[in-house]
Each structure stands twice: as structure tokens, then as C-alpha cells.
Amino acid sequence: MIGSFVGAVLRISVPYSLAAVGGVWSERSGVIQIALEGILLGAAFCATLGAHATGSALGGVACGVGCGALLALLYALCVVVGRGDQIVCGIAINLLVDGATRFFLKLKFGSSSNSPRVVSWEQLPHPAFFFIAVAVFLPIVSAFILSWTRFGLRVRAVGERPDAAASLGVRPTRVRLVAVVLSGAVAGLGGVWLAVDQHQFVAGMSNGRGYIALAAMILGKWRPLSAALAALTFGAAEAIEVTLQASGGGAPVWLVQMFPYVLTLIVLAGFGGRSIAPAALGKSEQ
Amino acid sequence: MRVGLVFDIGGRGDKSFNDAAYRGLERAARELGVVAEYIEPGEGSDRESGLRLLAASGFDLVIGVGFIFSDDLYQIAKEYPHVHFACIDYAKFDAHGFVVPPENLVALKFREEEGSFLVGALAALMSKSHTVGFVGGMDIPLIHKFEAGYKAGVRQVCPNCRVLSGYAGVTADAFRNPAKGKELALAQYAGAADIIFPAAGSTGLGVFEAARQEHRLAIGVDSDQYAEAPGSILTSMTKQVDVSVFETVRALKERRFVGGVRTFGLKENGVDYVYDAHNRVLIPAGVRAQVEALRKKIIAGEIVVPDRESSHGG
Numbered sequence: 001m002i003g004s005f006v007g008a009v010l011r012i013s014v015p016y017s018l019a020a021v022g023g024v025w026s027e028r029s030g031v032i033q034i035a036l037e038g039i040l041l042g043a044a045f046c047a048t049l050g051a052h053a054t055g056s057a058l059g060g061v062a063c064g065v066g067c068g069a070l071l072a073l074l075y076a077l078c079v080v081v082g083r084g085d086q087i088v089c090g091i092a093i094n095l096l097v098d099g100a101t102r103f104f105l106k107l108k109f110g111s112s113s114n115s116p117r118v119v120s121w122e123q124l125p126h127p128a129f130f131f132i133a134v135a136v137f138l139p140i141v142s143a144f145i146l147s148w149t150r151f152g153l154r155v156r157a158v159g160e161r162p163d164a165a166a167s168l169g170v171r172p173t174r175v176r177l178v179a180v181v182l183s184g185a186v187a188g189l190g191g192v193w194l195a196v197d198q199h200q201f202v203a204g205m206s207n208g209r210g211y212i213a214l215a216a217m218i219l220g221k222w223r224p225l226s227a228a229l230a231a232l233t234f235g236a237a238e239a240i241e242v243t244l245q246a247s248g249g250g251a252p253v254w255l256v257q258m259f260p261y262v263l264t265l266i267v268l269a270g271f272g273g274r275s276i277a278p279a280a281l282g283k284s285e286q
Numbered sequence: 287m288r289v290g291l292v293f294d295i296g297g298r299g300d301k302s303f304n305d306a307a308y309r310g311l312e313r314a315a316r317e318l319g320v321v322a323e324y325i326e327p328g329e330g331s332d333r334e335s336g337l338r339l340l341a342a343s344g345f346d347l348v349i350g351v352g353f354i355f356s357d358d359l360y361q362i363a364k365e366y367p368h369v370h371f372a373c374i375d376y377a378k379f380d381a382h383g384f385v386v387p388p389e390n391l392v393a394l395k396f397r398e399e400e401g402s403f404l405v406g407a408l409a410a411l412m413s414k415s416h417t418v419g420f421v422g423g424m425d426i427p428l429i430h431k432f433e434a435g436y437k438a439g440v441r442q443v444c445p446n447c448r449v450l451s452g453y454a455g456v457t458a459d460a461f462r463n464p465a466k467g468k469e470l471a472l473a474q475y476a477g478a479a480d481i482i483f484p485a486a487g488s489t490g491l492g493v494f495e496a497a498r499q500e501h502r503l504a505i506g507v508d509s510d511q512y513a514e515a516p517g518s519i520l521t522s523m524t525k526q527v528d529v530s531v532f533e534t535v536r537a538l539k540e541r542r543f544v545g546g547v548r549t550f551g552l553k554e555n556g557v558d559y560v561y562d563a564h565n566r567v568l569i570p571a572g573v574r575a576q577v578e579a580l581r582k583k584i585i586a587g588e589i590v591v592p593d594r595e596s597s598h599g600g
Contacts, residue, residue, distance in 0.1 A: 004476040008469050015465075112299040112326075113488055117515075194465055198495050202488045204295075204462040239469070245452035246419075246473035254456070 005243050010132045011197065012242075013235030015040060015190035015206075017135040019213030020220065020227040021142050022187030026072070027222055028146060029179035030159040030172075030280040034090030035075045037210025038097035039184050043068040043191025045101040048115050048201035049108065057123040061192050068188015069181050071097065076180035080173055083284040094210070102203050115201040124196065131193045138186060139228035146224065155179050159278035187213070215264045221275045234260040287347075288321045289314065289535055290340035292333060294352035295458075297326035302487075302508045303527060307351045307374060310531025317532075318539050334358040341366040347538050349531060353377045353428050354458065363391035370543055372534045374527060377428050389545040394530040396550050398428075399435030399593045400584055401523040401557030402483070405505050406439025407580055408521060408559065409481040410447045411573045412503070419474035421493050422453040423461040423486030429453070431593045432485035432507070432523075438592055442580065450474045454489045467492030475500045481520060483507070494518060503568075510560045520568055522560045529556060553585045 019036045026033035043064040050063025071093060078089040102112055109115045124130060146152040154175050157165035162172040190213070194205055216234055220227030241256040267275055291311050293304045308324065315322040323345075325336040333355060340348045341362055346369070350359050353375040360378050363371045367390055376393030378385040387393045409418045420436055422429040437449050452470040454460035467489035471482050475496060482497065483505040484490035490507060494515035497504040506512065506522030530550055537543045550556020561574060583589045 004473065008473065012465075012469060106299055110299060111301055112297045112304075113301055114491055114514075197468065198464050198492060200491070200495075202462065202464045202491055204459075204488075205464055207459050207463040207465070238466075242452065242466075242469045242473050245470065246450050246477050248448065248450045248477075253453070257456070 005239060007128070008239040008242060009232070009236045010135075011128055011235075012238050013232045014131050014135045014193045015209045016213050016216055016231035016234050017228045018138065018190030018193070019187040019210055020216040020231045021139045021224050022068075022183040022185075022190070023214055023217040024142065024146075024183075024220070024222055024224050024227050025155070025186060026180045026183035027217065027281055028159045028278055029155045029176045030162060030278055030283065031076070031079060031176055031180050032086040032090065032282045033180075033183055033187075033214070033217075034087055035071065035093040035184075035210075036187050036213050037206055037208065038090075038094035039068045039071050039187045040191040040194065040210045040213075041094075041101055041204070041206040042071050042097040043188035044195040044205055045097075045104070045191075045201050047192040047195040048118055049104070051118045051120045051195075052115070055120050057120050057196075060118070060120065060195070061189075064192035064195065065185050065188045068191060069185040072181050072184020072187075073177075075184070076177050079284070080176045080180065086282050098204065101201070105201065105203060113203055117199050118195075119199075121196050121199045127193075127196045131189075131196065134189060135193075135228070138189070139224040142186070142224035151178075156278075159280055162280050212260070215260070218275060218277075219264050219267050222278060233263065287318075287539060288323070288345045289347045289349065290345040291322070291324040291349045291351065291531075292336040292340065292355065293324060293326045294354060295327075295462075298324070302511075303374075303525075304351055306509055306525070306527035307349070307531050310528035311349075311535070313528065313532050314535035318535060320535060320539065334362075337362050341369045341371075346370060347372065347535060347543075349534070350374065351527075353426075359391060360385065360387060363388050366390075370538055370545075372531075374530065375428060376547070377426075379427070387545060387547070392534060392543070392545050393547045394534065394550070395547060396525050396527075396530075396556050397431075397552070397591070397593070398485075398523070398525065398557060399431045399438070399591045400552045401525070401559060402432045402435030402485075403439035403442070403584065403589075403591045404552075404577055404581060405483055405521060405523045405559050406436035406449075407443045408439075408569070408573065408577050409436075409483060409505065410440040410442075410444040411576060412520065412569070413444075413447065413480050415478045415480045416444060416446060417448045417450065417478040417480065419471065419477075419479035419482035420449060420451040421467055421470045421474070421482060421484040421486050421490065422451070423455075423484075423489050424458060425453040425456050425460070427594065429485050430595070432483075434592045434595045436483055437595065439580070442589070443576065448478075450477055450479050454486055461487030461489055463489045464492030464495070468496045471496035471504070472500070475502050481505065483523070506560070510562075512560070512564045516564070519565070521565050524558050524560060526550065526556050526558070529554075551584075552581055
């Protein structure tokens with residue numbers, strides 16, 4: 001029972017963690033990442049389509065990650081190059097993906113509900129183990145790059161003071177483009193996991209996980225490791241809820257379901273240490 | 287005569303509820319010669335505008351496929367008293383309880399609890415661990431009907447059997463969360479359940495995936511879901527939504543449309559369970575006979591299936 005509980009915590013946390021760390025990359029460069037939800041869903045769809053078309057699980061993973069990066073690029077073109085409103089463009093991406101995945105699902109698989117089972121996902125020997133490892137590894141790598149490398153410093157600089165960074169020869173537009181695309185690729189892996197875990201695509205299967213990840217990112221104060229830890233907390237709360245229900249004890253499920261949101265509100269209200277967003281977050285550069 | 291139909295989320299091609307409604311509409315067009323049109327709404331408010339569009343453009347009958355239309359249809363039926371309306375799974379409640387639909391609106395309801403009772407009995411008879419599971423989508427009275435009937439069916443044939451029960455959530459999103467469905471199912475299978483009945487929309491697809499992975503069984507819902515996970519689906523509890531749509535169109539055509547609540551149960555062939563070439567090998571003849579005996583008792587009124595539990599814990 002303990003083993004299955006721990007397994008559930010980790011599996012549930014995978015998409016939260018990857019999307020939250022993806023969010024950190026974008027937001028530390030100064031670009032609000034509301035589009036995580038659409039990126040998760042789009043990547044899940046492309047991964048399914050890719051695995052189906054190429055007959056290879058790795059092909060599916062590549063398609064999913066590529067799709068996440070492409071959606072993020074589209075978003076970056078709107079808000080970094082075109083300087084559109086970040087919230088509006090982000091929501092637009094989410095709506096676009098929701099409609100587009102349904103459209104292509106029907107076109108390709110003749111159903112508005114779900115794709116058939118994709119057998120090639122079975123080529124991955126221990127998919128859960130692999131994705132859990134990635135969801136642990138990527139936050140660590142991201143934290144290292146952000147804190148200790150020249151590229152990381154530039155990302156943080158354009159997220160705090162783009163004008164100062166520009167005066168030192170850094171091009172904020174270029175750095176932000178790269179950071180947002182990276183954000184899409186990382187979050188895209190979370191979407192790939194959703195498709196792998198089900199061996200199929202189901203319309204709307206991201207189910208708000210992108211927004212939960214956004215909350216985890218804020219709870220983690222825009223730091224990769226803390227964001228992943230917050231994602232793990234949310235995953236644990238959900239796993240507790242699932243396990244309580246299955247134990248048949250008539251436990252107050254709604255109480256446990258509230259926990260992640262209450263925690264987020266408490267942190268956002270300033271308890272548990274200050275949570276300060278990157279100074280240039282959401283502002284188009286001059 | 288013109289009949290318009292507005293689909294629920296998912297729309298045509300959901301291989302379930304919406305497709306069944308469409309079959310009924312198609313049959314009405316073919317056999318009764320009515321003109322049939324449909325709208326596939328996107329999210330949220332599109333549903334209401336779809337209903338309004340049809341009502342305002344002179345359709346004789348406007349059908350909403352799903353409980354989610356209950357409030358909108360109730361309102362629009364009052365605004366267009368000369369148009370006829372039908373709502374599948376109508377469930378409008380206010381502070382005082384169930385709200386009876388106006389005269390020009392027929393609520394097409396199913397006694398899902400009766401079909402669920404039969405698959406519950408079947409699951410309990412087939413269970414080796416004397417433990418079976420139920421996974422609901424959104425935690426609402428409509429889904430409690432499935433759960434209550436299923437549990438009553440289990441208890442009827444196996445008073446000592448346990449039923450593990452879980453819900454995916456409290457919003458409509460809970461009907462399309464396969465990852466959550468899979469986790470709920472894995473937890474129930476880990477808790478010794480060997481057969482799980484989901485009533486959860488596409489969240490149930492996650493339950494099927496868990497059944498396949500753990501080499502256990504699951505039960506389909508609404509339509510025959512055998513093809514979603516061949517070998518892992520014991521049976522499906524089916525709702526004859528097509529029959530209810532066709533019968534409503536025919537009633538209007540024959541000028542005997544009556545508003546109010548119309549229910550379809552085992553007696554009216556409105557609900558059933560699948561027993562065909564695919565799953566005959568899974569179900570021993572003796573078990574089938576026992577379940578069929580229960581069907582007769584329900585139709586004869588000897589067994590009254592509860593549509594909710596006396597104390598629902600949520």
C-alpha cells in the first residue's frame with residue numbers, strides 16, 4: 001500500500017513538476033507563462049500522433065517536445081516580438097490548442113473523444129520510472145543553469161532589468177525567445193507523459209494541470225527546485241485524496257482537495273516568506 | 287417538421303452518449319421524414335446560444351444532449367412556449383429540490399440505477415476477491431444513481447462484498463480527466479478490487495488503461511465500450527439514448543407530445559448490459575442466468591433499486 005502510494009505521488013507530480021519548471025524558464029526571463037495548459041495538451045496530442053505515425057515511442061517523445069517548443073515559439077512571437085498582451089495571448093494559445101486538438105483528433109482518428117490505443121508506447125520499458133527521473137533531473141539542471149551559467153545570468157537579467165542588460169550588450173528579445181521556447185520544450189515533456197501514461201490521447205486530458213503548475217511555480221518563488229518541490233506537494237495532496245477514497249473510509253475528500261489551493265493562497269498572501277516575481281515580468285520592453 | 291439537436295461537450299464521434307443521440311435523430315429523419323439538424327457547441331455559453339438559435343429559427347423540437355443543458359433548456363422553454371424541447375438526463379435542482387420542467391419541455395431520464403444494479407450483481411458474482419470498485423466522474427446526483435444501483439446490485443448477490451468508491455472531482459472537468467481515473471483505479475486495484483465500474487465520461491478511459499495494465503477487469507458505461515480495451519471489459523452498462531430521442535420525435539409527429547418527466551428503465555429497454563459474442567466467454571452461463579433472474583424481478587417490481595444511498599458520504 002505504501003509503495004503504491006509513493007508511486008501515485010510521483011506519477012501525479014510529473015506533469016506539475018515539468019510544467020512548473022518550464023514556467024520558471026519563461027517567467028524568469030520576464031514573460032508570463034499562462035500558456036502552459038495549452039502546451040501540455042498540444043504536446044500530449046503531438047506525442048500521440050507522432051508515436052502513431054512513426055511507430056516509435058522516441059519519435060512520439062520528440063514530436064511532443066517539439067510541439068511544446070513550437071507552441072511556445074508562437075507565443076513568444078506574439079508577446080516578445082509582437083509585444084502583445086501576455087495574459088491575452090497566453091489564454092488565446094490555450095483556447096487555440098483546445099480547439100485544434102479536437103479538430104485534428106476527429107480528422108485523424110475519427111473521434112471527438114479520444115485516439116485509439118498507441119501500441120508503440122510499449123517500447124518504453126519503464127515509462128513511469130523514466131519520466132519521474134526526468135522530472136527530478138530537469139529541475140536540478142535548470143537550477144544549475146539559471147544560477148551558475150552565463151546564459152542563466154542573462155535570462156535573470158532580462159527578467160529583472162532588461163534596459164540595464166541591453167546597455168551591457170545583451171539582447172533581451174533574443175534571450176527571451178530562447179527562454180520561452182525552452183520553457184515550452186520542458187513543459188512539453190509533461191504533456192508527453194500524460195499521453196504515455198494513458199497510451200492514447202483524450203480530448204482535454206491536460207485538465208487544468210497547466211494552471212496548477214503555474215501555482216506551483218509561484219509557490220516555489222520562481223525557483224526551479226522549489227517549484228518542483230511545490231509540484232510534489234500538490235501531487236502528494238492529490239495522491240492522499242485518491243488513496244483516502246480507495247480506502248473506503250468515507251473520508252472528507254473535499255478537505256484534502258482544498259489543500260493545494262489553500263497553501264497557494266497562504267503563500268501568495270505573504271506568509272511563509274516573501275514571494276517576489278521577476279521585476280520585469282509581464283512588461284514588454286521599450 | 288424540423289428537429290434540432292445540440293450536442294454536449296465531445297460532440298459527434300464521442301463513441302458514446304452524443305453518438306447514440308445522433309443515431310436516434312438519424313433514425314427519426316429516415317423513418318419519420320423529419321428534417322434534422324444539429325449543432326456542436328464549443329465551450330460554455332456556446333451551448334445556450336445554440337439552443338436559442340434553433341428555438342428562434344422555427345424548429346418544432348429542440349433537443350439538448352446532456353444534464354448540462356438542464357438550466358438553459360428550462361429557461362429557454364419558458365421563453366419560447368410554442369417550441370417543444372427535450373433534455374436528455376434533465377436534472378434541474380433548486381433549494382427546494384427537483385424542478386419540474388414546463389409543459390413544452392420533456393425530461394428524458396434513465397433509470398441508470400437499474401442497469402447499474404445488474405452490472406453490480408454481475409461484478410460481485412465474478413469477483414474472486416469479493417471486492418469491486420466504482421469510479422465516478424463529477425460528484426453529483428446523476429452519478430450517485432449509478433453508484434447506488436451498483437452497490438445495491440453487489441449487496442443483492444454478495445452481502446459480504448466490499449465496494450470501493452471514488453470520484454474524480456466536483457466540476458465538469460472531472461468527466462475528462464483520464465489520468466485521475468487511472469490513479470483512482472490503480473488505488474482500488476491495489477486495495478484488492480478486481481472489477482471496477484466507472485461512470486465518468488472519458489475519465490473512465492483511464493480506468494480501462496489501469497485494468498489493462500494490472501490485468502484486471504472494468505465495466506463500460508453508456509454505450510458498449512468493448513473496443514476501448516478488448517479483453518479488459520467485462521461488460522458495459524448501456525443507456526439507449528437513441529431510443530429516447532426517436533420516441534420523443536415520434537410522439538411529437540403523432541401529436542402526442544407530453545412535457546414533464548419521462549423515464550426509461552429496464553422495462554422500457556432504456557437501460558441494459560452487454561452480453562454478446564465478445565464477452566460471452568468471460569461470463570459463465572450460471573452467472574448470466576442469475577443476473578437475468580434479477581432483471582425479471584426488477585421489471586416485475588419485486589426489487590426496487592435505490593437511486594441514491596441513504597447516507598452518501600461524497
